Amino acid sequence: MENQPIGRACFVCGSAAGVRMFDQAIEVCGLGPVRYGLRCCDGCGLVLQDPAVSPQTMARQYAMFSNYLAFGDGDPPLSSTAARMLDCVARADLKPGRVYDVGAAAGFMLWHLRAQGWKVGGCDPSPAAVAQAKARFGVELDTGTGEITLKDHAGLDLVTMSHVLEHIYDPAAALGVVRAALAEGGHLLIEVPCLTAPEINPPGLFMMEHLNYFEAGSLKNLLSGAGFEIVDSEVTLDFFPFPVITVLARKASATGGAGLVNGFADNLRFLETYAGVDAERWRSVDARLRSALAEGEEVYVWGAGIHTSTLLTRTSLETWANILAITDRDSQKHGHRLGHHPVVEPDAALQSGRKIVISSYVSEKAIAASLGGQGVAPDRNVRLYT
Numbered sequence: 001m002e003n004q005p006i007g008r009a010c011f012v013c014g015s016a017a018g019v020r021m022f023d024q025a026i027e028v029c030g031l032g033p034v035r036y037g038l039r040c041c042d043g044c045g046l047v048l049q050d051p052a053v054s055p056q057t058m059a060r061q062y063a064m065f066s067n068y069l070a071f072g073d074g075d076p077p078l079s080s081t082a083a084r085m086l087d088c089v090a091r092a093d094l095k096p097g098r099v100y101d102v103g104a105a106a107g108f109m110l111w112h113l114r115a116q117g118w119k120v121g122g123c124d125p126s127p128a129a130v131a132q133a134k135a136r137f138g139v140e141l142d143t144g145t146g147e148i149t150l151k152d153h154a155g156l157d158l159v160t161m162s163h164v165l166e167h168i169y170d171p172a173a174a175l176g177v178v179r180a181a182l183a184e185g186g187h188l189l190i191e192v193p194c195l196t197a198p199e200i201n202p203p204g205l206f207m208m209e210h211l212n213y214f215e216a217g218s219l220k221n222l223l224s225g226a227g228f229e230i231v232d233s234e235v236t237l238d239f240f241p242f243p244v245i246t247v248l249a250r251k252a253s254a255t256g257g258a259g260l261v262n263g264f265a266d267n268l269r270f271l272e273t274y275a276g277v278d279a280e281r282w283r284s285v286d287a288r289l290r291s292a293l294a295e296g297e298e299v300y301v302w303g304a305g306i307h308t309s310t311l312l313t314r315t316s317l318e319t320w321a322n323i324l325a326i327t328d329r330d331s332q333k334h335g336h337r338l339g340h341h342p343v344v345e346p347d348a349a350l351q352s353g354r355k356i357v358i359s360s361y362v363s364e365k366a367i368a369a370s371l372g373g374q375g376v377a378p379d380r381n382v383r384l385y386t
């Protein structure tokens, strides 16, 4: 099977056992059915994808649809993530030196660090992002993942990884490469989604691109095992759409320092509570769909992302209504299929006079406003959350 999942051992403690949940096969735009699930590791409590989306399937997904390019001109805006990371650097009173940003995208955060006196470098797997960083900001990036590109660097004072560790298959190995590239006493600054407060997490939290799920305990295990001591750690609950944790760590003199924190009970409780919250939310979405649409009504669905993949799995939309097509603003998706539905240009939906199901948790309001601006009457919008 083309999208056959793979098994994974825990990269913190090595165990391949634990409690498995959320095992599902969803139809993904352009890929067909993709199966993955989660495991809460019995050895240390880490939550990781297992069975996991294979590296081949993931590479096809990123090659077709990754979109981290920057729009607009002028100085780059300071994202809330970059602001938290810069605050963390300031709190620790790190003196500007050589910084390397792994997963730098178009170089936004490096632009801000350079303005503070840092000598900047970094990498990104997307050639388009690397080209944009150079053209727009004069920031020279290496093309590739940090596991490869950092092997050509040494003596760095700071390595930053913003929303990277949740995307890679072996974070422990990656941090080993980071450690080797850092000077003695050098620092690592990371931010990742944080498993906490299950009731405020969004539907579809366990997206296919997120291979690993962290909180304070599992990050401590990972970092101390890889030879880092935590200097600063901050959880932000009101980051949208999910809480995040920002951690600054210093290169320690040896690897494998502290004993393991076992987060099994806490993380299993998170997963069970989230499962209940999530099930209730999809029941409510299903009720909204059935009250907004007549049985058999012809509709368009706006959004060909993972939210729609999940919507089709978790609600009765496909059997209740007649989906004419799925549409998306991203032209890379046009001409593909999501399940058996074609993904078409927005014009077909806009000009049809049919209702449009807005399939996005993160951008529902913005999409509704944009549709209004394109002449879609408010009563044609089917909103699922707001």
Ligand SMILES: [Zn+2]
Residues within 6 Å of the ligand: 010, 011, 012, 013, 014, 015, 041, 042, 043, 044, 045, 046
């Ligand atoms: Zn483990």
